[in-house]
Amino acid sequence: MKDSFSFRVKEIATIILNEIAYSVNRYHAQRLIKDIISIGIKPIIEDILKGDK
Numbered sequence: 001m002k003d004s005f006s007f008r009v010k011e012i013a014t015i016i017l018n019e020i021a022y023s024v025n026r027y028h029a030q031r032l033i034k035d036i037i038s039i040g041i042k043p044i045i046e047d048i049l050k051g052d053k
Contacts, residue, residue: 007042014048022051 005013021029033049041049 010042010045011048014045018049018051
């Protein structure tokens with residue numbers, strides 16, 4: 001996630017991606033989350049992706 005978006009936009013996108021990945025059980029979205037975490041992101045966003053809201 002580039003710095004061209006505000007933190008709030010990143011936070012909302014992260015929450016939506018997490019819901020799609022784990023509540024709807026979409027494996028492609030789960031792989032995207034793993035890829036994003038492996039690239040490295042802000043710890044707060046990473047916690048949301050991992051479900052540690």
